[in-house]
Amino acid sequence: MTNNNPIGLFDSGIGGTSIWKEIYDVLPNEDTIYLADSKNAPYGQKSKEEIIQLSIKNTEFLLNQNAKIIVVACNTATTNAIKELRAKYDVPFIGIEPAIKPAALNSEKHIIGILATQGTLNSELFHQTAEKYQNTKIIEQIGHGLVGLIENGEINSPEMNHLLHTYLEPMIEANIDYLVLGCSHYPYLIPQIKKILPNHIKIIDSGEAVARQTKKVLIESVGLSDKSKKGKALFYSNSNPKVLDDILQNKYEVIRKDF
The missing domain is CATH 3.40.50.1860 (Rossmann fold)
Incomplete structure (x- = not known):
């Protein structure tokens, strides 16, 4: 099964790039879109209802970019919102829980x-x-x-x-x-x-396990990219993108966008 749509990832900020790196190592030919909701970081102090609403907003942004699978690269969002996300959307979700x-x-x-x-x-x-x-x-x-x-x-x-x-x-x-x-x-x-x-x-930490699970779900039910070259990586931030740029060592395109 082939599917060249991108893998979508979101986090309350830049931290989920640690998960993105693990996925990119395991699936280097996949296109990826990473969403850093830094404007609303940290999620850890927010109510469950706020976290669910932010997670829905992030998910819809990624679905509008044709994401074929969504990695909730945030422990707080996974533990508080992934059940609701799976009930609301048909796309597969990969969560991240403490190991x-x-x-x-x-x-x-x-x-x-x-x-x-x-x-x-x-x-x-x-x-x-x-x-x-x-x-x-x-x-x-x-x-x-x-x-x-x-x-x-x-x-x-x-x-x-x-x-x-x-x-x-x-x-x-x-x-x-x-x-x-x-x-x-x-x-x-x-x-x-x-x-x-x-x-x-x-x-x-959970990064390696999340990458393995993402690959497994793609193979079993979503489809892998058939591209032979390295996938394109796009990063979006709704706050100052400099910290995200620095974490990524200025190797990738970071787009400042309100969402």
Whole structure:
């Protein structure tokens, strides 16, 4: 089955580009359209109803660009809105959830930490997943302020370093051996996080699993591109596109557009 329409992705901002990179590595011949709703970032402090409405708006933007599949490259939007999106639209949706399962199954100490937004940690979907691993102690930490700093291009700022120490040191003291990054923005913090965590604590996120699932759904029910050359990547932002440009190392076209 062949389908040359683009893969659509959206996030509350630039963080979902960490998911886009994983998908582009696995499916390099696919066209992609990425939507950064940075004007409304972060989603983690918003109500479930607000998150659903923003997710509908983002979805319709991508469907108007003929997206054949939509990747909700945002943990908060997935855990709060993907059920409603799947009920409303016929297009397949790929969600992103915190990687609790592999962390819990591989943890030798049965103690794992999760750094995520308030919206993700408070969601019904997160609690349903966490309840499956009752023999594992899960240390939850809301990453207040992290997304805002990333969106402002302050990844290496003293404030970021202070917040990460504040959030991670109690997890170290609790003796975790896995840290789950429960927000698609957070993989951009891995270099700083590694400086704080002892070497034995493994860091895990969902990007690779999302890319594999996207490929599987395309093969089984949507169709892959039959192009032999690298796919075209388009990026849209409704806020200052410079941070998105910087994250992408100015290699791709970033379009400033209100939506």
